[in-house]
Amino acid sequence: MTRVELKEKLIAKIGTTNDEELLNQISRLVNLELFADEIYKLNPEEFEAVKEGIAQIESGLFVSEAEANRTIDKCLGR
Structure with a gap:
């Protein structure tokens, strides 16, 4: 499966699901990826x-x- 196909499949699944837990988990994963490039500064x-x-x-x-x-x-x- 190509990257484009995978994205389309995920978008379709997200668009049709009513599973709130699944959506919450997807949201957490996406947010983790967004923050992965940030450098954490220790206090x-x-x-x-x-x-x-x-x-x-x-x-x-x-x-x-x-x-x-x-x-x-x-x-x-x-």
Whole structure:
């Protein structure tokens, strides 16, 4: 299917659907694509949190994903 055909098919589906959830999901996807080209600017608190996290990693203060999952499972009683 070509890009033009796909666009036409999507436009037709959007035009005929009454499924509000489908339309909301399409809207979210379109909006995500529109904002994907924007560069997110960290505020000062976020920037400091990132710096702190990098320092923790560099100091070896982290756990593996598997270890974190085991801890979470233990806390949840699994």
